[in-house]
Amino acid sequence: MKRIELVEKIFDIKREKNLSWKAIAEEIGGYSQIYIMTALLGQMRLPKPQAAKAAALFGLTPNEEKMLSEVPYRGEQSLVPPTDPTLYRFHEAMMVFGPTMKEYLHEEFGDGIMSAIDFDLQMEREPNDAGDRVRITMSGKFLPYRYHQPEGNFPALGYKED
Template sequence: MKRTELVEKIFDVKREKNLTWKAIAEEIGGYSQLYLMTALMGQMRLPKPQAAKAAALFGLTENEEKMLGEVPYRGEQSLVPPTDPTLYRFHEAMMVFGPTMKEYIHEEFGDGIMSAIDFDLQMEREPNEAGDRVRITMSGKFLPYRYHQPEGNFPALGYKED
């Protein structure tokens, strides 16, 4: 079985049992609802206790339970740009606001990146008179770039030695 087939099986059982992601997360426990959703959708691994609870909830085989604990190929099915309208809007938001976010990170933190590994994602519904809004909070550890040059080469490149 491929991971994509396991994800489809999970969605089939979710529909069959009329489960919500909130109820699934409460049943499995141990992690945020968004993390558990990401794992059950094939993009993260589940620790053994959560994989066992997921296997019981979804009626998975022993091998399928083990697959939930394996490191996945992340973003494997991603199309760029995505064709799904919701995913496309996230892509569009990054195309529009991504350069601003990058510039802000470099000015505030220096030359580096925001980790997508040491990362937290939160989403919530925000009531608004003009129509409810989606509030998304992404929190990733700042990882500075490290420059590995032969010792003493920094002055030749115009940099100060640390």
């Protein structure tokens, strides 16, 4: 069985049992709803205690339970640009605001990236009279780029030593 087949099986059982993601996350416990959803959608691994609870909830086989704890191939199902309208809007937001976010990050932090490994994601409904809004908070550790030139070679390469 491939991971995507397990994800489809979980979706089928979720529908059959009329479960919400919130109820699933509460039943499995130990991690945020977003993390558990991401793992059950095949993009993260579940620790063994949570995998056991997920297996019991969904009636999974021992091999399927083990698969939930294995390191996945992240993003292997992704299309660029995505074809799903919701995913496309997230992609579009990054195409429009990504360069601004990059410039802001570099001005505030320096040359580096925001980790998607040491990372937290929160989503919530924000009531608004003009129509409810989606609040998304991403928090990732800043990782500065390292330059691996031998010490003292900066002047020879045309760089100024700090």
